[in-house]
Amino acid sequence: MTRRVVITGLGVVAPGGIGVKAYWDMLTAGRSATRTITHFDAAPFRSRVAAECDFDPEAAGLDPQEIRRLDRAAQFSVVSAREALADSGVEPDTYDSTRIGTTLGNAVGCTTSLEREYLVVSNGARKWTVDHEYAVPDLYRHFVPSSMAGELAWTAGAEGPAAMVSTGCTSGLDALGHATELIREGSVDMVVAGATEAPITPITSACFDAIHATTPRNDDPEHASRPFDRTRNGLVLGEGAATLILEELESARRRGAHIYAEIAGFASRCNAHHMTGLKPDGREMAEAIDVALAEARMNPSDVDYINAHGSSTRMNDRHETAAFKRSLGHHAYTTPVSSIKSMIGHSLGAIGGLEAAACALAMEHGVLPPTANLHERDPDCDLDYVPLHAREQRTDAVVSVGSGFGGFQTALVLARPERSGR
Incomplete structure (x- = not known):
């Protein structure tokens, strides 16, 4: 087991x-x-x-x-x-x-x-x-x-x-x-x-x-x-x-510990393409999400929230928007997505830890952190990015993604233990 x-x-x-x-x-x-x-x-x-x-x-x-x-x-x-x-x-x-x-x-x-x-x-x-x-x-x-x-x-x-x-x-x-x-x-x-x-x-x-x-x-x-x-x-x-x-x-x-969330799935990929460039179809990030969800024994429709990499560059934001659609299908359009880099910047190797902590807290408190400073949405980024204000919403399953120079793509799935497919 x-x-x-x-x-x-x-x-x-x-x-x-x-x-x-x-x-x-x-x-x-x-x-x-x-x-x-x-x-x-x-x-x-x-x-x-x-x-x-x-x-x-x-x-x-x-x-x-x-x-x-x-x-x-x-x-x-x-x-x-x-x-x-x-x-x-x-x-x-x-x-x-x-x-x-x-x-x-x-x-x-x-x-x-x-x-x-x-x-x-x-x-x-x-x-x-x-x-x-x-x-x-x-x-x-x-x-x-x-x-x-x-x-x-x-x-x-x-x-x-x-x-x-x-x-x-x-x-x-x-x-x-x-x-x-x-x-x-x-x-x-x-x-x-x-x-x-x-x-x-x-x-x-x-x-x-x-x-x-x-x-x-x-x-x-x-x-x-x-x-x-x-x-x-x-x-x-x-x-x-x-x-x-x-x-x-x-x-x-x-030992009676307080449990924030279960790490139910994890996967990483590399696009083997370019040091800083990303392919527009988001295939490698989508594959990481797919594998992480499969490891968690969850369906795309189980995802309640996505913590995006959301670096504030045109290439990345469009790349991962495409990845979410590729992986979650129509469910991507009804799944809240936000980027906390709008508030705390991009701390390179540290940001994934900070984002995972934010995801655990979002599940703990039933609140989704917003994407600050989002006033004019890019037409190519047409999902629900929780603009400007936090949103009260219970979340049982969260996906946090990362994208790094060198082509690295990672997805982490957090879930309530009672909801995890495991």
């Missing part, structure tokens, strides 16, 4: 909201957290807006040594993990630590610290030969992204399998998928599964400027991210982290 996997704890660090309650309040209010970049002087860049976290590591409970040792992305991960563990009611000391695993999704590693420290060892980029005498002791940690997965494991006291998943913008969803498989196959009974990213740096901005992926709408930051809107012209970078505690269903029930 296949072991079933449920979510029993949530923790969030996000633009506009540190902690799950603040995050959910912001999303349901339809409030955008995007603004002019403050992390560095963005004046020379084409796109100068981002969704930044108002994050004070000391106020968030990190001690001076953690603040010095950890990259900003690692700080986000540790803080969200502590909240998720507390929310789950798990006492790691009462568990066999070798039966607790960790997975962490991330796309661009410790970019914040690497860029800062490069400027130090190169004397402000004036020296071609860098001087290691000026390097901080933790520079190697910043160079190796897996160090963040190690920090997550230490935070949880987890001595089971630990993995860093880096598949671009689908990293967060893929980390949850990997965690689910670890529990299903019996390798562990619990996984502290998360995703984190702190990419708002000059080098990241330069990379996205080079391919014109980010919006140049610098005069109106709050409304710059507008998925599915006719006037959209690029994504807005974001940052943040989410951690989800995943457990085997019967184990969670025995």
Whole structure:
């Protein structure tokens, strides 16, 4: 019999909201957290807006040594993990630590610290030969992204399998998928599964400027991210982290844990087509949705809500709209779809975790977060995108999708345990 996997704890660090309650309040209010970049002087860049976290590591409970040792992305991960563990009611000391695993999704590693420290060892980029005498002791940690997965494991006291998943913008969803498989196959009974990213740096901005992926709408930051809107012209970078505690269903029930949702299905595909280009028919994303639903033993008509990738680029929004129609058929026209990137931007490897947390909260509270800033719908995007305002609606089955540079396409199905086909 296949072991079933449920979510029993949530923790969030996000633009506009540190902690799950603040995050959910912001999303349901339809409030955008995007603004002019403050992390560095963005004046020379084409796109100068981002969704930044108002994050004070000391106020968030990190001690001076953690603040010095950890990259900003690692700080986000540790803080969200502590909240998720507390929310789950798990006492790691009462568990066999070798039966607790960790997975962490991330796309661009410790970019914040690497860029800062490069400027130090190169004397402000004036020296071609860098001087290691000026390097901080933790520079190697910043160079190796897996160090963040190690920090997550230490935070949880987890001595089971630990993995860093880096598949671009689908990293967060893929980390949850990997965690689910670890529990299903019996390798562990619990996984502290998360995703984190702190990419708002000059080098990241330069990379996205080079391919014109980010919006140049610098005069109106709050409304710059507008998925599915006719006037959209690029994504807005974001940052943040989410951690989800995943457990085997019967184990969670025995300890009386609160269950947000079951991870009923997961699938990923790659279009093997282009680094940034997407085929207009959405076939690969549709296949991922189809396989994830089949794994959940659900029909397309069972889907109550879709959390879209919704990056606010013309290519993506049309691609996934086509994918939803291809997979769900006529039911796509009666299924609410929304993109929270309209409010918290696109945090690359972290966004899948943040979106999964939002889906669990939508099921918990019977409220669908809106697509903010959607005033003029693109004629090619003709589904119900829950524009501007949150909507009260019970949801028993949710699909969350991700699409990443390199052609990655991922679908995750969340369901109430009593409704899952499993």
